[in-house]
Amino acid sequence: MSSSLVGVGQVPGQAQGKGPGGNDTLPLIDHRIYTIKLRKMPEFLEVFNRLALPILLETLGNPVGFYTSQVGPLNQFVHLWAYQDMSDYERRCNARDTHPGFPAYLSASEHLIEAQETRLIRAVEFSKSLQQNRRKQGALHETNQR
Numbered sequence: 001m002s003s004s005l006v007g008v009g010q011v012p013g014q015a016q017g018k019g020p021g022g023n024d025t026l027p028l029i030d031h032r033i034y035t036i037k038l039r040k041m042p043e044f045l046e047v048f049n050r051l052a053l054p055i056l057l058e059t060l061g062n063p064v065g066f067y068t069s070q071v072g073p074l075n076q077f078v079h080l081w082a083y084q085d086m087s088d089y090e091r092r093c094n095a096r097d098t099h100p101g102f103p104a105y106l107s108a109s110e111h112l113i114e115a116q117e118t119r120l121i122r123a124v125e126f127s128k129s130l131q132q133n134r135r136k137q138g139a140l141h142e143t144n145q146r
Helices: 041-062 086-097 102-109 127-145
Strands: 028-036 063-067 078-083 111-122
Touching: 028 041, 028 086, 041 078, 041 086, 041 102, 078 086
Parallel strands: none
Antiparallel strands: 028 078, 028 111, 063 078
């Protein structure tokens, strides 16, 4: 694994906070939903953190985020990954899938996962301005806290 980690949602080797063409976000998001067997979420999270996460950070870069469901369909683990385009997605997923340590995670987690969904989504145009406004508000909040 690389000793220097990139920013959340950032592509390895890319300037932090910038997507292709200098955009603030990457245009393609891999939205994954794993439905975990009842009462198995703690075990799944431990297996994922121990076996999958180091490989994913090495091959996919840093995630946009990890989440668990609280309302609606329960027992769901959601993770989001950002990519420049389909070619970038395919290249990095291939690196993950062919990593020599990945089969150990698949084997250790298969009895814990009931279903998997993968969606590739793109941000709408006005999403960028909303993110910029949130950053400005966050910076203002930090200044007011001092």
